Amino acid sequence: MESSYLIEANNLAYKINEVKLFTNFSFSLKAGEALHIKGSNGSGKSTLIRILCGITPSSKGKVYKKDELVFSYLGHKNALKTYLSVRDNISLLGLSDHEGLESLLSLLDLSEKLDVIVANLSFGQQKKVALLRIFLTGADLILLDEPFVGLDSNSHDLLCKFLEKKLHAGSGLIYTSHIPTGIRSKDITLD
Amino acid sequence: MNILLLLKNEALKLVKKTRAWLGPILIFILIMVAFPLTIELTSNNLSDAFYPVLFISILLVMMLATEGIFLEDYEDGTLELFLISKKSLSQWVFLKIFMHWLLIGVPISLLGAFFNLGANNDLSSSLMIFPALLIATYIFLILFCFGNSLSLTKGSALGTLITLPLTLPILVILGKLNTAIIFNINYFEFLILIFGVLSIIIFAFPAIISRIIKTHLE
Structure with a gap:
C-alpha cells in the first residue's frame, strides 16, 4: 500500500449463503478524498462499509489501512x-x-x-x-452508512458542510447515500 | 476509554434501567418471604429447607438478572462501535458482569445472609453463608452470561437451557457447604473450592464470551 493512502481495498468479495453480494471490489483513498458507494437495495453497501471498518470479515480480498488510522463510523444503528x-x-x-x-x-x-x-x-x-x-471525534477517516436519512434540510446542509471541511482538513470519507449530497467524491457502484 | 469510564457507563446504564436490577432483587425477596408461608412453621422445618430454597432462588434470580444482558448493546450498535474502537471486548464483558454483580449479586447476598438470620436465628451461620453467596452469585452470573452470549440472537431461553447443566456442580458444592455450616466442619475447604472455581472462570469466561459476541457481530 502506498504511504499516501488512508485505506486500500484489493479484490474484496463477499458472499452470504453462497449468494455473491459483490466480487473483485478494489479502491484506494487518499487523505482529503471522498468515496461515494452507490447501489440498489441489497447490493451490499452496508456490508462493504462494515468490512472496511473491520466488523465483518470479507469472503475474499484484503483491506489495508494506514498505521494507527483513527476512524469513526455511523451505521444504521445509532448506538x-x-x-x-x-x-x-x-x-x-x-x-x-x-x-x-x-x-x-x-x-x-x-x-x-x-x-x-x-x-x-x-x-x-x-x-x-x-x-x-x-x-x-478527530478521525482521519469517516465511514457513514446513509447518514442523511431522517435529517431536515438544515441538518443535511450542516452535515455536508462539516464533511467538506473535514475533507479539506485532510480526512478521508467513505459513505453510502441515496440522497444527493453535493460532496465532491469518487463514485463506485455495486450491482 | 479507560476502565473507570467503562465502569461508570455500565453503572449508569444499569441504574437507569430500574427493572433490570430491582426486578431480580424484588423477586428474591418475594421468594424468601413467601417460602416460610408455604411450609409448616416449626423452626426445624424452616431451617432444614432454608438453604436449598436460598440456593435455588439465587440461581433463578441470577438467571433473570442476565436476561438480555448483551442484547441491548448488540441491537443498538454499541457493540459494533466498541469493536472498531480496538478496545478489549473481554475487558468490557468482565466489567459488565462485575457491575451486575455489584448492583444485583451483592445486595442479594446481603439479603440472603439476613434472611438466614431470620430462618436459623444464628448470626455465625449468616456470617458463614455471606461469602459463599457472594462467590456463588458471581459464578452464576458468569455462567448465565455465557449462555446469553451463545443465544444472543435466538432468545435467552436457549442459552439458559445450555448453561443450566454447568450450574449443577456449583449447586452440589453449595449443598455440601450447607452441611459444612450446619455441622461446622470443613467450611473453609468448600469455600475455597467454590472460590477456586470462580478464580478460573472470572477471567476465562469473559474472553470466551467476547469471542462469541464477536462472531455474532460478524
Missing part, C-alpha cells in the same frame, strides 16, 4: 441508549467535557433537548445526537 437522556448518552461517549460540544449542540438545535430522554426525540433528532460523535 444510543433510548432510556437515557441526551446528556447521559453524550457522557457515555466520554464527550461531556469536549470544548466544541456547546456550540455543536446549539448548531444542531439540541441545546434545549439535553435532558430529554432519547426515546422521546424524533428519528431525525436521534440521528443528530448520533452525529455528534462523528462531529466531535
Whole structure:
C-alpha cells in the first residue's frame, strides 16, 4: 500500500449463503478524498462499509489501512441508549467535557433537548445526537452508512458542510447515500 | 476509554434501567418471604429447607438478572462501535458482569445472609453463608452470561437451557457447604473450592464470551 493512502481495498468479495453480494471490489483513498458507494437495495453497501471498518470479515480480498488510522463510523444503528437522556448518552461517549460540544449542540438545535430522554426525540433528532460523535471525534477517516436519512434540510446542509471541511482538513470519507449530497467524491457502484 | 469510564457507563446504564436490577432483587425477596408461608412453621422445618430454597432462588434470580444482558448493546450498535474502537471486548464483558454483580449479586447476598438470620436465628451461620453467596452469585452470573452470549440472537431461553447443566456442580458444592455450616466442619475447604472455581472462570469466561459476541457481530 502506498504511504499516501488512508485505506486500500484489493479484490474484496463477499458472499452470504453462497449468494455473491459483490466480487473483485478494489479502491484506494487518499487523505482529503471522498468515496461515494452507490447501489440498489441489497447490493451490499452496508456490508462493504462494515468490512472496511473491520466488523465483518470479507469472503475474499484484503483491506489495508494506514498505521494507527483513527476512524469513526455511523451505521444504521445509532448506538444510543433510548432510556437515557441526551446528556447521559453524550457522557457515555466520554464527550461531556469536549470544548466544541456547546456550540455543536446549539448548531444542531439540541441545546434545549439535553435532558430529554432519547426515546422521546424524533428519528431525525436521534440521528443528530448520533452525529455528534462523528462531529466531535478527530478521525482521519469517516465511514457513514446513509447518514442523511431522517435529517431536515438544515441538518443535511450542516452535515455536508462539516464533511467538506473535514475533507479539506485532510480526512478521508467513505459513505453510502441515496440522497444527493453535493460532496465532491469518487463514485463506485455495486450491482 | 479507560476502565473507570467503562465502569461508570455500565453503572449508569444499569441504574437507569430500574427493572433490570430491582426486578431480580424484588423477586428474591418475594421468594424468601413467601417460602416460610408455604411450609409448616416449626423452626426445624424452616431451617432444614432454608438453604436449598436460598440456593435455588439465587440461581433463578441470577438467571433473570442476565436476561438480555448483551442484547441491548448488540441491537443498538454499541457493540459494533466498541469493536472498531480496538478496545478489549473481554475487558468490557468482565466489567459488565462485575457491575451486575455489584448492583444485583451483592445486595442479594446481603439479603440472603439476613434472611438466614431470620430462618436459623444464628448470626455465625449468616456470617458463614455471606461469602459463599457472594462467590456463588458471581459464578452464576458468569455462567448465565455465557449462555446469553451463545443465544444472543435466538432468545435467552436457549442459552439458559445450555448453561443450566454447568450450574449443577456449583449447586452440589453449595449443598455440601450447607452441611459444612450446619455441622461446622470443613467450611473453609468448600469455600475455597467454590472460590477456586470462580478464580478460573472470572477471567476465562469473559474472553470466551467476547469471542462469541464477536462472531455474532460478524
